[in-house]
Amino acid sequence: MTNLSTIIILLVCLGLGYVVEPMFVSGVKQKPAKQKVETRKEVRANTSKPDDSITAPTSKIQVDLSKITKEDYPEKVALKVPFTISDSESGVTVQLKAGSMVKPLSLAGTDLIIQPALMPIKSRINVDKTNFKELAVPKMLERMQKTTAGNDSQPAPPTPPEPVLSEPEPIPTPTPEPAPPTKIDEATIVAILKKDVEAGKVTEFKANQVTVWKAGEDTEFDGKTYQTGLVTFKAETILGVQEHEAIALIESNKVYKWMWAKTKLEMR
Secondary structure (H helix, E strand, C coil): CCCHHHHHHHHHHHHHCCEECCCCCCCCCCCCHHHHHHHHHHHHHHCCCCCHHHHCCCCCCCCCHHHCCHHHCCCCEEECCCEEEEECCCCEEEEECCCCEEEEEEEECCEEEEEECCCCCCEEEEHHHECHHHHHHHHHHHHHHHHHHHHHHCCCCCCCCCCCCCCCCCCCCCCCCCCCCCCCCHHHHHHHHHHHHHCCCCCCCCHHHEEEEEEEEEEEECCEEEEEEEEEEEEEECCEEEEEEEEEEEECCEEEEEEECCCCCECC
């Protein structure tokens, strides 16, 4: 059976009006010769006759092909003579008539690598059998003239300025370390404690249970030193009314955390 790529190539060829030779693929019966002749007649009938201006013999243009670059390439070139392209992978042979348009890919000496439109097949043809030179040489000359004109118009390089002795860079002034936060007095600490308890920030006791409000000693917690406030409050327990102590860590003039004074466990 023919593979999918072969079928696609055949369809593209017929759609573009190319003449396609029959394939010799294992398992496929070759069409009779009569059918082959009829197919060729039908394809050729659908193909417009090339212009005489394209197929007429022209004199060879003498040019150094190595001077032609990719930017000088035309998008398509026309064949001056009939040309046959064979694809070894699919077994398809495509006959291109004089005047057929193909895409120029690259130059290989005096040969031009070409590719038919919409077909993944490449072939090599003598460059003089196409109108490649007629289309590419004017672009090449125009490009070379622009390059020459640009070089002529370039001004002379400026005279380099006299070297200037640079002054030594000033030594940057070290950034002073931030001053430690100013400590707040005991009255302010007591006010902060009362405000926090009255706002309900701690649920273990209420303001009316507190018997002592005072400032405590600085305490280190999680690698940071805090000012503290101490609260003594009474609470009803299974053993009766007992006194408990709570400690508040103060940061930026507000309570950061409430803890039990003895266990240092956080209060709810």
